[in-house]
Amino acid sequence: xxxxxxxxxxxxxxxxxxxxxxxxxxxxxxxxxxxxxxxxxxxxxxxxxxxxxxxxxxxxxxxxxxxxxxxxxxxxxxxxxxxxxxxxxxxxxxxxxxxxxxxxxxxxxxxxxxxxxxxxxxxxxxxxxxxxxxxxxxxxxxxxxxxxxxxxxxxxxxxxxxxxxxxxxxxxxxxxxxxxxxxxxxxxxxxxxxxxxxxxxxxxxxxxxxxxxxxxxxxxxxxxxxxxxxxxxxxxxxxxxxxxxxxxxxxxxxxxxxxxxxxxxxxxxxxxxxxxxxxxxxxxxxxxxxxxxxxxxxxxxxxxxxxxxxxxxxxxxxxxxxxxxxxxxxxxxxxxxxxxxxxxxxxxxxxxxxxxx
Amino acid sequence: xxxxxxxxxxxxxxxxxxxxxxxxxxxxxxxxxxxxxxxxxxxxxxxxxxxxxxxxxxxxxxxxxxxxxxxxxxxxxxxxxxxxxxxxxxxxxxxxxxxxxxxxxxxxxxxxxxxxxxxxxxxxxxxxxxxxxxxxxxxxxxxxxxxxxxxxxxxxxxxxxxxxxxxxxxxxxxxxxxxxxxxxxxxxxxxxxxxxxxxxxxxxxxxxxxxxxxxxxxxxxxxxxxxxxxxxxxxxxxxxxxxxxxxxxxxxxxxxxxxxxxxxxxxxxxxxxxxxxxxxxxxxxxxxxxxxxxxxxxxxxxxxxxxxxxxxxxxxxxxxxxxxxxxxxxxxxxxxxxxxxxxxxxxxxxxxxxxxxxxxxxxxxxxxxxxxxxxxxxxxxxxxxxxxxxxxxxxxxxxxxxxxxxxxxxxxxxxxxxxxxxxxxxxxxxxxxxxxxxxxxxxxxxxxxxxxxxxxxxxxxxxxxxxxxxxxxxxxxxxxxxxxxxxxxxxxxxxxxxxxxxxxx
Numbered sequence: 001x002x003x004x005x006x007x008x009x010x011x012x013x014x015x016x017x018x019x020x021x022x023x024x025x026x027x028x029x030x031x032x033x034x035x036x037x038x039x040x041x042x043x044x045x046x047x048x049x050x051x052x053x054x055x056x057x058x059x060x061x062x063x064x065x066x067x068x069x070x071x072x073x074x075x076x077x078x079x080x081x082x083x084x085x086x087x088x089x090x091x092x093x094x095x096x097x098x099x100x101x102x103x104x105x106x107x108x109x110x111x112x113x114x115x116x117x118x119x120x121x122x123x124x125x126x127x128x129x130x131x132x133x134x135x136x137x138x139x140x141x142x143x144x145x146x147x148x149x150x151x152x153x154x155x156x157x158x159x160x161x162x163x164x165x166x167x168x169x170x171x172x173x174x175x176x177x178x179x180x181x182x183x184x185x186x187x188x189x190x191x192x193x194x195x196x197x198x199x200x201x202x203x204x205x206x207x208x209x210x211x212x213x214x215x216x217x218x219x220x221x222x223x224x225x226x227x228x229x230x231x232x233x234x235x236x237x238x239x240x241x242x243x244x245x246x247x248x249x250x251x252x253x254x255x256x257x258x259x260x261x262x263x264x265x266x267x268x269x270x271x272x273x274x275x276x277x278x279x280x281x282x283x284x285x286x287x288x289x290x291x292x293x294x295x296x297x298x299x300x301x302x303x304x305x306x307x308x309x310x311x312x313x314x315x316x317x318x319x320x321x322x323x324x325x326x327x328x329x330x331x332x333x334x335x336x337x338x339x340x341x342x343x344x345x346x347x348x349x350x351x352x353x354x355x356x357x
Numbered sequence: 358x359x360x361x362x363x364x365x366x367x368x369x370x371x372x373x374x375x376x377x378x379x380x381x382x383x384x385x386x387x388x389x390x391x392x393x394x395x396x397x398x399x400x401x402x403x404x405x406x407x408x409x410x411x412x413x414x415x416x417x418x419x420x421x422x423x424x425x426x427x428x429x430x431x432x433x434x435x436x437x438x439x440x441x442x443x444x445x446x447x448x449x450x451x452x453x454x455x456x457x458x459x460x461x462x463x464x465x466x467x468x469x470x471x472x473x474x475x476x477x478x479x480x481x482x483x484x485x486x487x488x489x490x491x492x493x494x495x496x497x498x499x500x501x502x503x504x505x506x507x508x509x510x511x512x513x514x515x516x517x518x519x520x521x522x523x524x525x526x527x528x529x530x531x532x533x534x535x536x537x538x539x540x541x542x543x544x545x546x547x548x549x550x551x552x553x554x555x556x557x558x559x560x561x562x563x564x565x566x567x568x569x570x571x572x573x574x575x576x577x578x579x580x581x582x583x584x585x586x587x588x589x590x591x592x593x594x595x596x597x598x599x600x601x602x603x604x605x606x607x608x609x610x611x612x613x614x615x616x617x618x619x620x621x622x623x624x625x626x627x628x629x630x631x632x633x634x635x636x637x638x639x640x641x642x643x644x645x646x647x648x649x650x651x652x653x654x655x656x657x658x659x660x661x662x663x664x665x666x667x668x669x670x671x672x673x674x675x676x677x678x679x680x681x682x683x684x685x686x687x688x689x690x691x692x693x694x695x696x697x698x699x700x701x702x703x704x705x706x707x708x709x710x711x712x713x714x715x716x717x718x719x720x721x722x723x724x725x726x727x728x729x730x731x732x733x734x735x736x737x738x739x740x741x742x743x744x745x746x747x748x749x750x751x752x753x754x755x756x757x758x759x760x761x762x763x764x765x766x767x768x769x770x771x772x773x774x775x776x777x778x779x780x781x782x783x784x785x786x787x788x789x790x791x792x793x794x795x796x797x798x799x800x801x802x803x804x805x806x807x808x809x810x811x812x813x814x815x816x817x818x819x820x821x822x823x824x825x826x827x828x829x830x831x832x833x834x835x836x837x838x839x840x841x842x843x844x845x846x847x848x849x850x851x852x853x854x855x856x857x858x859x860x861x862x
Contacts, residue, residue: 008371012382031389053383120404128405144407152408177405196408333385335378350382352374 005356007335009284009317013348015056019045021340023070023326027097028078028122032059033328033338034097035346036085038067044087046071048097051348062100066091074118074171074219075129075145082145084131086113092133094145106149111136119171119180119219126174126220132182138163140184142196155184155194164188172216172240173223181223185211191228203248207236213264216240217272217289225289227275229262235277237289242296242306250306252289257316259283263325270334274314274357278327282320282341284349288312288357314357319347474503478510481517490517508538515547527551542571546578553581558589665756743770747783754788765799768792773806776813784817786826797834800841808842808852811835815859824861835860 021037032050039045044067048060066087076082076094082103083095090109093102113133120129130152131143142153157163168185180196187210193203209230217225222241226249229235234255243249260280267275273289290310298304322342327349330336335351481496497514504510515530531548534541549564565582568575741763744750750771757763771779792814796807803810814820827835839856842848 008375010375012379029389030393031386051386053386054379128407130408142408146404147407332389333382336382336385350375350378352371352378 005353007286007315007351007353007357009286009315009319010350010352011319011347012350013051013054013056015049015346017047017344017346019344020067020342021326021344021346022068024338024340024346025071025073025083025328026330026338027083028073028076028081028331030081034071034083035340036068036071037340038088039063042067044068046083046085046095046097049346056346056348060097060100062095062097064093069113070116072116072118072131074121075131075143076118076121077129078122080121084116084118084143084145086116086133086135088112090135090137092116092131092143094131104145104148106143108141108149108151109133109135109137109139114165114167115169115213117170119174123220125177127177127180130171130180132169132171134166134169134184136165138166140166140169140182140194142182153196153199155182155192164190168211168214168228170214170216171219172226174220175222179222183214183216183226183228185214185228187211189230203243205248207234209234212261215265215267215275217267217275224272227265227267229265229277231261233257233259233262233279235262235265237309237311239295239306239308242304244303244305247305250308252308252311254287254311257283257285259285261323263323264327266327266329266337268334268354269329269331271354271357274354276327276329276337276351278324278339280323281318282322282324282343283316283318284324284327284339285316286314286351288314315351319349320345470503474500474507474510477503478513481513485513485517488520490521493517494521506537508534508541508544511537512541512544512547515544515551519547519551522554524551524555528555540571542568542575545571546581549578549581549585553585558585561585562589741767741770743772743775744779747780750779751783751788754791761795761798764791765795765802768795768810769799769802773809773813776810777816777818780817782818784814784820784823786823789814789823790828790831793831793834793838797838800838800845805846807838808846808848808856811838811842811856811860812852815856820859821861824859827860832860832862835862 017035017037019037019039021035023036024033025036026033027048030050031052032048035045035047035049037045037047042065044064046060046062046064046068047058049056050059051057064087066089068085068087071083071085073081073083075084081097083097084104085093085095086109087093089107090111090113091105091107092109092113093106094104095101096103113135115134116131118129118131120127128144129146131145132140133143134140139154139156141151141155144152164186166184166186168183170183171180172183173179173181178197181202182194182196184192184194185207186192189207189209189211191205191207191211191214192201194200195202207228207230209232211228211230213227213229215227216223217227224239224241226238226240227235228238232255234253236251236253238249238251240249257279262277262279265275265277273291275287275289277285277287279285288311290312292307292309294307295309296304296306319339320341320343324339324341327337327339330338335354337349337351339347339349341347477496477500481493481500484490484493484496494514494517497510497517500507500510501514511530511534515527515534518524518527518530528548528551531544531551534544535548538544545564545568549561549568552558552561552564562582562585565578565585568578569582572578741753744753753767754764757767792810796803796810800807815824817823839853839862843850843853
C-alpha cells in the first residue's frame with residue numbers, strides 16, 4: 001500500500017539506439033540532451049536529441065574516431081553550452097554543439113577518461129570554470145578551458161605507489177572563488193578528497209569495493225553531503241559538514257538491496273536531499289536522506305563529530321534489463337531525467353510528486 | 358471495502374498527477390524552445406583567474422635600483438653626467454612606453470565614444486522632429502563633447518539654433534561643420550539661411566554658390582539664391598550705406614571670399630622658373646641631357662647591349678678622344694653583321710696613323726676600328742699576360758673581341774707548346790676558326806711558329822670533332838697556312854701530311 005504522496009517513476013519515452021551508450025546530459029536551458037556513445041566499429045558519437053510532445057527526435061550527430069566515454073556541460077555558460085567530453089584514448093575535448101566543432105582539445109591522459117565533471121560555467125561567484133577528469137592512468141586532472149593544453153592541477157600517485165584506475169570524479173564545496181574540492185573514487189575502493197585551494201589531500205578512506213560514482217548533493221555550497229556508490233550494490237552517504245580529525249566524516253551505508261553494482265547516484269537539482277541510484281539490474285531507486293536531530297555532537301574534549309542521518313527509500317522501479325550506466329536530472333524541470341543503459345536504450349524518466357517531499 | 362476505495366483513489370490520483378505532469382512537460386518544452394531561441398547572444402562574465410596563474414598574475418612590482426645620487430662635491434661625476442639623457446628619461450617616464458595594448462584599448466574607447474555620440478545624435482534627431490529645439494541642442498552638445506570631429510553634429514545643432522533664431526550661433530556651428538567637411542551641402546545651406554537672415558547677403562549667396570557647385574541641381578538652393586540676388590539688387594546700395602546691418606558679420610564674409618582670390622600663381626611660377634633655369638643649365642657650362650619620353654610603341658625594340666667598361670687612368674681622360682662607347686657598339690654590330698669581309702681592310706688601316714676621329718665617322722666601320730684599336734692597344738701592350746687555363750683565355754679573348762690586332766698580339770704571347778694544356782678540352786670551333794684566321798692574316802708575326810701552333814692546336818683534346826666543323830673558308834686558310842709552312846718555315850713533309858690529316862683537309 002503506497003502512501004498518497006509517494007512519487008512515481010515512469011518511463012516517459014524509450015528510444016533505441018543501435019550502439020553502446022555511456023553517458024547522457026541535458027543541454028542547459030533546452031529540452032534537448034546529448035547522448036555519448038560508441039559505434040561497434042570503435043568510433044565515438046555525440047548525438048543531440050530533442051523531446052517534443054512524447055517523442056524523441058534526433059537533431060544532430062557527430063562522429064569521431066575515438067569512442068567517447070563521458071561528458072559535462074558544467075564548465076560552460078548557459079549561453080555557450082559547450083560540452084566537455086572524455087574519450088577512450090584519454091583526449092579531453094570541448095565541443096561547440098551548435099557549430100559541431102571542437103573549441104578545445106588536449107590529450108594529457110594516457111588512458112581512457114572514465115569520469116568527468118565540470119563547474120563554474122553558469123553560477124557566478126563560485127570560482128573559475130573548471131573541468132575535472134579521472135582516468136585509468138591513475139591521474140586526476142583539473143582543467144580550465146581558458147588554459148590550453150595543460151591542466152591547472154594534477155593529482156597522481158606518488159612514485160612507487162601503484163596506479164589505481166580512477167572511476168569517478170566530482171567537484172564540490174565551491175561556495176566562493178577560492179574554495180573547491182575534488183572527490184575521486186578508485187577501483188580499489190579508495191575515496192580521496194582533494195582540496196584545490198590548498199592543493200592537498202584533505203581526507204581519504206576505503207570503501208572496500210570499487211567506487212563507481214561520487215556526487216556532492218550540491219557543488220556550489222559549503223560541502224554538505226557526499227554520495228559514493230560502489231560495486232556489489234552498496235552506496236555510502238557521508239555527512240561532510242563536520243570532519244572529525246580522527247574519525248573523519250559520519251556516514252550511512254546502504255547494502256540492503258541486492259541489485260548489483262550501483263552505477264550512478266544523482267541528486268535532484270531542485271531538492272538536495274533526494275537522490276536516485278541506478279543499479280546493475282536495471283532498477284532505479286529514489287532515496288531521501290533524513291537528517292538526524294543534531295547533525296554533530298561535541299565530545300568532552302571539545303572536538304565535534306558528525307552524526308549520520310537515515311536513508312528512506314521513496315520509490316523503486318525496474319526500467320531496464322541491463323545496467324543503467326548514466327542518468328541526468330533536468331535542471332530546469334523538476335522530475336525530468338534522461339538515462340542511458342547497456343540495453344542500448346535511452347529513456348526519459350518522469351518522477352512525479354517530488355515537490356511534495 | 359474501504360481499502361478498495363483507497364486503492365482506487367490512489368490510482369486515480371496518480372493518473373491525474375501524471376497527466377498534469379505531462380501537460381506541464383509539454384508547456385515546458387515549448388517554453389524552453391522559445392527561451393533557447395532568445396539565448397543566442399554574447400555572454401560575458403567576470404571570471405576568477407585560471408588556477409595555476411593565480412600566483413603569477415599578481416602585479417609584478419619592478420624594483421628599480423635607486424639611482425646613485427651624485428654628491429654635490431663630486432665634480433668628476435658631474436662632468437660625466439649626461440644632462441640631455443637624463444631629461445629624456447624623465448620625459449619618457451611621463452609618456453610611458455606606448456604599447457600596442459594601450460593603443461587597442463584607446464581605439465576601443467574611441468569606438469565606444471562614437472557609439473554613444475551616435476546615440477545622442479539619434480535622440481537629438483527625434484527631438485528635432487518633435488520641434489523641441491532646446492532638448493535637441495543639449496543632445497547635440499553631449500554628442501559634440503564626446504566626439505569633436507563630426508560635422509553632422511555641428512550642422513544639426515546649427516539647424517536647431519537657426520530654428521531658435523540664434524543666428525550667430527547657427528552660423529558659427531555651420532562654419533565649424535564646413536571646416537570639418539567642406540563638401541557638406543546642408544551646412545552650406547543652413548549657413549546661407551543664417552547669413553541671409555543676418556543680412557549679409559553676399560556671404561549667403563557665396564554659400565549658395567558653393568551648394569550649387571556641389572549639387573548643380575539643387576532647386577531650393579537655386580531659388581534661395583535667386584531670391585537673395587533679387588534682394589541684393591534692390592537693397593544693395595542701401596545695405597552698404599546703412600550701418601544697421603551688423604558690420605562685424607558683414608565684414609567677415611567680405612574678407613573671407615576675397616581670400617581665396619589671392620592666387621599664389623606668380624610666386625609659384627617664379628619658383629618654377631628658377632627651377633627650370635637650374636634644370637636647363639642656363640648660366641652654367643653644362644649641356645643638359647633631357648630625358649626622352651616616348652610612348653612604349655614608339656620606343657626602340659632593339660635589345661640592350663652590354664658595354665665593356667674600360668679603365669682609364671684618372672689623368673688620362675683626354676677630351677679629344679671621341680666617346681668610344683658608341684664606336685664599340687658599332688663595331689660589334691659590324692663584326693657581327695659583316696663577318697670576315699672587312700678584315701683585311703681593318704688590318705691595313707690599323708697600321709695607318711689615326712687620321713680620322715670625331716662623331717661624323719660613326720657610319721664607316723673601318724675608321725672606327727682604327728680609333729678603337731688605337732685606344733685598346735695602348736693598354737693591352739702592358740696588360741696582356743699569357744693565360745694558364747681556358748677560362749682566362751676565353752675571358753681575355755672575349756674582351757678583345759673585334760680587335761683583331763690585339764687578339765693577334767695575345768695569341769702571339771702564348772707559347773704554342775702550352776696550347777693543349779691551356780685549352781684542355783674546352784676549345785670551341787669558333788675560337789679555333791678565329792685563331793686560324795689570325796694565323797692566316799698575321800703570318801709574318803708568327804714567323805716560323807705557324808706550324809708549331811697548328812700542330813699544338815691539333816693536339817687539343819677532342820680535336821677531331823672540332824676539325825669536322827671547320828668551314829670551307831677555314832680550310833682554305835689552313836691550306837694557305839700549310840703552304841706557307843712548307844714554303845717559308847721549311848716544315849717537314851711528314852708533319853704537313855700529318856696536319857693535313859688531322860685538319861681533315
